[in-house]
Amino acid sequence: MKEIESLISLGRMVDPIMLDYIEKGAEPRFIPILKHQILAGGKRVRAALTILSCEVSGGEASTALKPAALIELIHNYSLIMDDIIDHGKLRRGKPTVRAKYSDAMAILAGMFYREALDEIVEDCPKPFEMRKLMRNAIKETIEGERLDILFEQAGREEEYIKKHRYKNISLNLYFKMISKKTAALIKSACIAGGLAANAPNELIEALGVFGWNIGLAFQVVDDILDIYGEKTGKERGKDIIEHKLGNIAILLSLKELNSKEKSQLLNILRKPKVSKIDLNKALKLIEKTKAREKAYNIGRKFIEEGKKAILNFQDSEAKFKLLDLADFILNRAY
Amino acid sequence: MKEIESLISLGRMVDPIMLDYIEKGAEPRFIPILKHQILAGGKRVRAALTILSCEVSGGEASTALKPAALIELIHNYSLIMDDIIDHGKLRRGKPTVRAKYSDAMAILAGMFYREALDEIVEDCPKPFEMRKLMRNAIKETIEGERLDILFEQAGREEEYIKKHRYKNISLNLYFKMISKKTAALIKSACIAGGLAANAPNELIEALGVFGWNIGLAFQVVDDILDIYGEKTGKERGKDIIEHKLGNIAILLSLKELNSKEKSQLLNILRKPKVSKIDLNKALKLIEKTKAREKAYNIGRKFIEEGKKAILNFQDSEAKFKLLDLADFILNRAY
Numbered sequence: 001m002k003e004i005e006s007l008i009s010l011g012r013m014v015d016p017i018m019l020d021y022i023e024k025g026a027e028p029r030f031i032p033i034l035k036h037q038i039l040a041g042g043k044r045v046r047a048a049l050t051i052l053s054c055e056v057s058g059g060e061a062s063t064a065l066k067p068a069a070l071i072e073l074i075h076n077y078s079l080i081m082d083d084i085i086d087h088g089k090l091r092r093g094k095p096t097v098r099a100k101y102s103d104a105m106a107i108l109a110g111m112f113y114r115e116a117l118d119e120i121v122e123d124c125p126k127p128f129e130m131r132k133l134m135r136n137a138i139k140e141t142i143e144g145e146r147l148d149i150l151f152e153q154a155g156r157e158e159e160y161i162k163k164h165r166y167k168n169i170s171l172n173l174y175f176k177m178i179s180k181k182t183a184a185l186i187k188s189a190c191i192a193g194g195l196a197a198n199a200p201n202e203l204i205e206a207l208g209v210f211g212w213n214i215g216l217a218f219q220v221v222d223d224i225l226d227i228y229g230e231k232t233g234k235e236r237g238k239d240i241i242e243h244k245l246g247n248i249a250i251l252l253s254l255k256e257l258n259s260k261e262k263s264q265l266l267n268i269l270r271k272p273k274v275s276k277i278d279l280n281k282a283l284k285l286i287e288k289t290k291a292r293e294k295a296y297n298i299g300r301k302f303i304e305e306g307k308k309a310i311l312n313f314q315d316s317e318a319k320f321k322l323l324d325l326a327d328f329i330l331n332r333a334y
Numbered sequence: 335m336k337e338i339e340s341l342i343s344l345g346r347m348v349d350p351i352m353l354d355y356i357e358k359g360a361e362p363r364f365i366p367i368l369k370h371q372i373l374a375g376g377k378r379v380r381a382a383l384t385i386l387s388c389e390v391s392g393g394e395a396s397t398a399l400k401p402a403a404l405i406e407l408i409h410n411y412s413l414i415m416d417d418i419i420d421h422g423k424l425r426r427g428k429p430t431v432r433a434k435y436s437d438a439m440a441i442l443a444g445m446f447y448r449e450a451l452d453e454i455v456e457d458c459p460k461p462f463e464m465r466k467l468m469r470n471a472i473k474e475t476i477e478g479e480r481l482d483i484l485f486e487q488a489g490r491e492e493e494y495i496k497k498h499r500y501k502n503i504s505l506n507l508y509f510k511m512i513s514k515k516t517a518a519l520i521k522s523a524c525i526a527g528g529l530a531a532n533a534p535n536e537l538i539e540a541l542g543v544f545g546w547n548i549g550l551a552f553q554v555v556d557d558i559l560d561i562y563g564e565k566t567g568k569e570r571g572k573d574i575i576e577h578k579l580g581n582i583a584i585l586l587s588l589k590e591l592n593s594k595e596k597s598q599l600l601n602i603l604r605k606p607k608v609s610k611i612d613l614n615k616a617l618k619l620i621e622k623t624k625a626r627e628k629a630y631n632i633g634r635k636f637i638e639e640g641k642k643a644i645l646n647f648q649d650s651e652a653k654f655k656l657l658d659l660a661d662f663i664l665n666r667a668y
Contacts, residue, residue, distance in 0.1 A: 029498070081441055084437075085441055085442075101492070101494045103418075104483050107441070108419075111415060114445075115473050115476075119469065131456075139360075142446050146361070158436035160436055164363070
């Protein structure tokens with residue numbers, strides 16, 4: 001556990017860089033709004049991954065600081081926008097940018113983040129490649145969020161959304177969604193570190209496979225925590241309240257429940273408003289199944305697959321830290 | 335008038351380029367949402383300015399097409415986001431992206447536009463300079479929008495906005511706002527054309543002065559049309575309905591009205607909901623003053639100042655078209 005804290009403090013090294021770029025060219029009165037998302041904290045897992053991926057490729061941690069700040073700022077850019085989309089009020093126990101400063105100011109802050117990203121990337125090693133990496137990661141994240149929204153079963157009243165919702169979601173489609181929503185950026189975090197270290201292509205590819213797999217596991221574990229977690233700082237069952245079918249624990253439960261129970265669970269997700277009673281009923285239905293164990297095993301397989309990709313890298317402190325970080329991601333689930 | 339149509343058709347040459355970049359890497363189901371804003375039309379004044387500024391600098395129109403598409407797409411990016419911020423339902427007589435596809439999809443579309451911009455700029459002549467121009471223009475536009483929101487006198491219930499509204503707005507502050515909200519991008523449109531033509535610095539600077547001034551005039555005329563216009567396709571007095579104090583006709587009226595009338599006008603702007611009766615009363619108060627004439631004269635001075643900046647350019651068809659375009663911008667006011 002102590003090691004994980006040291007990993008996180010590694011990630012935190014990017015905070016001053018993010019804050020520095022975020023303020024450039026901003027009016028003084030806009031700056032508190034811009035800083036809020038960064039100052040609200042976060043684990044900085046992505047930044048740590050970039051730094052360690054650089055080190056494991058033989059580069060200096062210092063070379064990876066700007067790429068790490070870039071990746072972490074992409075993440076925070078998407079969080080500002082996602083909170084607007086989902087009307088999120090709290091994140092990490094603190095008010096979201098939109099809750100504190102209005103949707104209008106949050107949109108402008110998000111847009112400003114994107115310009116700050118353009119400036120950081122210019123100051124990164126290999127700016128051309130980094131920029132392409134960033135652009136593709138952002139496009140993937142947008143597509144993942146688009147699918148996640150359309151996987152919701154209720155809660156948005158717009159005709160377009162109601163008409164285009166996915167009513168049935170296969171595990172394959174779920175993996176497509178999370179691979180874009182979450183894994184693409186985590187994969188990019190690892191690749192950015194390799195790029196910064198000027199690593200050869202096979203090494204960068206291996207880092208990509210590592211990042212991709214632990215990224216998938218990351219989201220699977222997040223889904224598990226949403227349904228079963230207790231001390232996460234988040235409301236338990238938030239995905240159910242938000243009508244989300246794009247949660248692996250829910251999807252696996254639906255496969256196991258009998259048709260009556262399946263309808264009950266789906267009906268709750270499709271209610272215009274999910275009450276406390278509905279939520280508890282849904283959680284009980286899910287708890288009847290082996291979804292937790294099954295989801296955990298899926299996450300574990302991703303972690304194993306990810307670790308395998310970097311296992312024959314030369315031994316180094318950074319390599320062991322990356323392997324630890326992979327385990328940490330999985331261990332959050334229990 | 336015919337000439338203006340030919341100018342506009344000049345600008346329309348960028349439509350296929352914008353549509354092409356907008357689709358890159360997008361899922362088929364997302365594409366109609368992405369195309370909507372472009373297909374909804376627009377005058378493409380900014381694109382025409384870029385193309386003509388390139389030609390007036392001795393460059394080929396074809397060299398300026400991607401830079402022109404870049405500028406026009408920045409504009410459309412900001413429109414998608416502004417419509418979300420202002421809950422806009424109609425633009426150019428058609429539903430806005432958010433009205434047709436939901437706020438959630440519109441935010442994602444806006445974000446995707448920003449990535450398309452990143453790709454266009456890479457394919458422009460002088461990508462490094464173009465990129466800096468783009469970034470600064472977007473940052474300015476964000477700041478202008480921020481001020482415009484805080485110049486509203488009611489209509490947003492968030493604590494932050496209520497607390498930070500500007501109650502009095504000097505003409506200077508108004509010009510600061512419109513210089514960012516509108517003139518910065520129009521100035522950039524002209525500079526982009528000069529850059530594409532590889533024009534010398536003095537020429538680019540002169541184009542910047544031209545663009546800046548006609549950009550200010552553009553917004554002044556827009557404000558006039560909002561209050562006095564009839565056949566604009568927009569609701570008359572939309573700025574009043576939207577509680578906007580950042581309209582030059584309103585600001586000039588307030589300076590002229592006696593203190594009782596001034597209070598009446600301000601009170602209407604500060605009503606939680608402006609009724610049809612309120613709107614007509616406000617328009618009557620404004621019509622009592624010489625605000626229209628005064629605003630027009632301010633616009634005219636900007637146009638003159640702008641034209642002066644390029645007057646000693648070598649005579650060419652492009653130069654005369656730019657001068658015509660400047661006059662066209664002003665003449666919309668009557």
